[in-house]
Amino acid sequence: MLETYVKKILCSRVYDVAVETPIHPAPFLSERLGNTVLLKREDLQPVFSFKIRGAYNKLAQLTDEQRAKGVVAASAGNHAQGLAYAARHMGVKATIVMPRTTPEIKVKAVRARGARVVLHGDAFDEALAYSQKLVKEKGFTYIHPYDDPDTIAGQGTVAMEILRQHQGHIDAIFVPVGGGGLAAGIAAYVKYLRPQIKVIGVEPTEAACLKAAMDAGERVVLSQVGLFADGVAVAQIGEHTFEVCRHYVDEVITVSTDEMCAAIKDIYDDTRSICEPAGCLGVAGIKKYVEREGCQGQVLIAIDSGANINFDRLRHVAERAELGEQREALLAVTIPERPGSFKAFCQAIGKRAITEFNYRYHDSGEAHIFVGVQTHPELDPRGALVQQLCDQGFPVLDLTDNELAKLHIRHMVGGHAAQVTDEVVLRFEFPERPGALFNFLNKLGGRWNISMFHYRNHGAAWGRVVAGLQVPEDERSQVPEALASIGYPYWDESDNPAYRLFLG
Ligand SMILES: Cc1ncc(COP(=O)(O)O)c(C=O)c1O
Numbered sequence: 001m002l003e004t005y006v007k008k009i010l011c012s013r014v015y016d017v018a019v020e021t022p023i024h025p026a027p028f029l030s031e032r033l034g035n036t037v038l039l040k041r042e043d044l045q046p047v048f049s050f051k052i053r054g055a056y057n058k059l060a061q062l063t064d065e066q067r068a069k070g071v072v073a074a075s076a077g078n079h080a081q082g083l084a085y086a087a088r089h090m091g092v093k094a095t096i097v098m099p100r101t102t103p104e105i106k107v108k109a110v111r112a113r114g115a116r117v118v119l120h121g122d123a124f125d126e127a128l129a130y131s132q133k134l135v136k137e138k139g140f141t142y143i144h145p146y147d148d149p150d151t152i153a154g155q156g157t158v159a160m161e162i163l164r165q166h167q168g169h170i171d172a173i174f175v176p177v178g179g180g181g182l183a184a185g186i187a188a189y190v191k192y193l194r195p196q197i198k199v200i201g202v203e204p205t206e207a208a209c210l211k212a213a214m215d216a217g218e219r220v221v222l223s224q225v226g227l228f229a230d231g232v233a234v235a236q237i238g239e240h241t242f243e244v245c246r247h248y249v250d251e252v253i254t255v256s257t258d259e260m261c262a263a264i265k266d267i268y269d270d271t272r273s274i275c276e277p278a279g280c281l282g283v284a285g286i287k288k289y290v291e292r293e294g295c296q297g298q299v300l301i302a303i304d305s306g307a308n309i310n311f312d313r314l315r316h317v318a319e320r321a322e323l324g325e326q327r328e329a330l331l332a333v334t335i336p337e338r339p340g341s342f343k344a345f346c347q348a349i350g351k352r353a354i355t356e357f358n359y360r361y362h363d364s365g366e367a368h369i370f371v372g373v374q375t376h377p378e379l380d381p382r383g384a385l386v387q388q389l390c391d392q393g394f395p396v397l398d399l400t401d402n403e404l405a406k407l408h409i410r411h412m413v414g415g416h417a418a419q420v421t422d423e424v425v426l427r428f429e430f431p432e433r434p435g436a437l438f439n440f441l442n443k444l445g446g447r448w449n450i451s452m453f454h455y456r457n458h459g460a461a462w463g464r465v466v467a468g469l470q471v472p473e474d475e476r477s478q479v480p481e482a483l484a485s486i487g488y489p490y491w492d493e494s495d496n497p498a499y500r501l502f503l504g
Contacts, residue, residue: 001244005188008153009160013060014053017089018045018157023165023301026270029283034296037286039267039304040162043275047113049231049306050158051082051145054181057154058143059083059090067092072140074124074131076102078231078306079145084115095140097131099123105310146181147238156185162301163193171298172198172289176281176305177210177252178232180241186303187248201245201252202285204229204260204277209237210245211252228257231278231306255284261317262324263287267304276309277317318459322374323400328355329375329382330405332397333389337367339449346438348392349373352380354437354455358413360503361420361451361468370399370413372457413454414503420451423468424479425499430488432463440465443486448475452503466493468503 021044026037042050059071070093073083080096087094094115098107099122107117120130135142144151162173173190175183180201187199201210206226213219219242222235237245255263260277263284267275282302289300309317322328335341346354356372375382382400389396399405417423430436437455444450444467452468471479483490493499 002188002192002248005149005153005156005185005244006192008149009156009185009189012053012057012153012157014056014154014157016060017056017086018050018053020161021045023162024271026266026283028270029266029286033287033290035286035290035298035300037283038166038299038301039271039283040158040301041271041273042158042303042305043273043279043307047078047081047085048308049078049082049276049279050155050182050303051078051306052085053082053157054146054148054151054154054185055079055082055143056086056089057157058148058150059086059092061150062141066141069139069141070095071143072097072131072134072138073143073145074098074128075145076106076124076127077145078308080106080110080115081113081308083143084110084113088114095131095134097127097134099127103310144238146179146234147240148181149240152181152185152188152240152244154185155182156189158182158303159186159189162186163190166299166301169299170194170197170301171295172200172250172300174200174202174253174282174285174289174300174302175249176229176232176278176303177201177203177237177245178207178234178278179238180210180245181238182303182305183210183249184238184241184244188244191248198250199248200285200289201249202281203232203252203254204281205254205256207233207235208252208254209234210242210249211254213237213242214246214249214252217246226257229260229277229281231276231308232281253285253288255281255288256324258320258324259284259288260324261320262322264317265321265325273304273307274309274314275304275307279304279306281305320406322355323406326377326382327375328400329373329385330356330399330402330410331371331373331386331389332399332405333369333371334395335367335369337361337364337449339447341367342441342444342450342453345369345394346441348389348394349385349438350388352385353434353457355457356410357437357453357455358410359450359453360414361417364419369453370405370410414452416503417451420468420470422470422472423451423494423504424471424476425452425466425468425493425496425504426483427491427493428465428467428486428488429462429490430465432457432461436463437465440486440488444469447482
């Protein structure tokens with residue numbers, strides 16, 4: 001089987017459209033992990049993913065008659081773009097069926113590459129069924145996104161380039177897995193020529209169809225598939241692809257959404273490029289592998305497989321990156337509701353940076369604060385922080401792995417507080433540097449009760465805070481003087497209609 005694939009890979013026609021992408025070093029990550037990490041930059045293909053290779057090779061293998069009739073695929077992702085691009089280059093009519101719910105941006109991207117887009121059904125299954133109907137009715141050839149030997153061979157050219165470009169020692173290659181086309185192509189080529197190199201598949205925990213099949217010894221259908229890494233959100237590994245992967249992929253590593261976000265940041269830090277969630281899987285897998293094996297000095301290559309991410313999603317990625325790195329803990333902490341208790345809490349936190357602080361007055365006895373604190377996986381793990389706070393009399397609920405808290409509750413801490421009278425609402429800006437928030441809370445905290453506080457570190461030079469202070473009418477005149485001593489610019493927002501409507 002391997003020899004057949006290797007011949008197919010060597011004869012693949014991909015370079016009419018695909019480029020030979022470079023292998024780039026990842027110096028920061030290499031230094032951190034104590035291994036040489038290299039990135040095969042498939043995000044630099046004309047359609048920003050490797051999918052163009054398999055799609056073009058498949059088209060190139062069709063007969064003239066098949067090409068004349070046209071091709072069809074059901075996809076809203078990278079396969080659609082790769083196929084549209086390849087088909088236009090070859091002068092083949094391509095029809096792409098997408099569910100009606102597909103975001104306009106994806107529809108436009110495929111149309112811009114010259115394919116005809118048909119919107120059909122509400123879910124992918126219906127789009128797929130319709131594309132099969134077009135095969136029967138119009139005589140189009142269906143181009144599978146991964147489960148086809150010619151597509152697998154096209155993707156395998158990635159491995160051919162790696163072994164040619166990096167002729168020195170390689171310990172392992174980490175490959176993102178969706179339906180398994182890329183992994184099968186790479187495994188076939190590498191295991192034929194350099195079998196001592198490990199080929200390791202990487203999947204999101206929520207979409208681990210190859211792992212499930214390897215464990216079961218047969219292809220299984222996942223009952224649910226997480227969509228965060230949309231490029232690899234596949235419920236069942238392909239038939240052809242599994243036949244190769246089950247024998248030639250050494251193991252499959254799974255990673256969480258937060259670990260993917262952290263890997264996107266790692267790639268950004270080293271290359272100043274942003275990849276899509278599926279694209280970072282190789283790097284996320286390397287990090288887990290190194291942690292598990294404790295290996296040093298190895299040469300580890302990750303396929304950076306694509307960069308098609310909607311800009312809007314970056315907010316979520318940035319929000320989660322530190323959690324994925326175990327550099328942030330999210331905690332619900334109970335503190336006494338009285339002047340000075342914020343200060344006591346900050347003292348308990350010690351030198352650690354506060355990354356988020358959300359609080360709204362609840363009752364006169366105790367206050368629940370939603371707080372983010374910087375931690376370090378080895379030097380200052382979150383377990384130690386939680387223990388320390390408990391020892392100092394602050395009950396803690398660890399929310400770091402709580403999806404509801406991370407996605408929603410953190411944005412919802414607030415509401416009207418009927419018992420709060422005399423509330424003055426102030427918005428501040430202060431230069432973001434270690435200890436600045438602590439100083440700020442310290443100076444603000446002792447005098448008047450804090451009835452509301454919101455802060456989130458956004459990695460910007462300026463920190464922004466909104467705080468509510470309970471200042472009796474006859475002390476109002478002392479506020480400007482007290483704030484002047486803090487020394488940060490501020491705005492009185494007590495009459496802001498947004499505050500009145502939602503919090504006041
Ligand atoms: C960016 C990206 N990475 C990885 C994959 C997984 O490829 P395969 O389905 O061949 O396993 C895909 C599939 O579309 C992808 O778009």
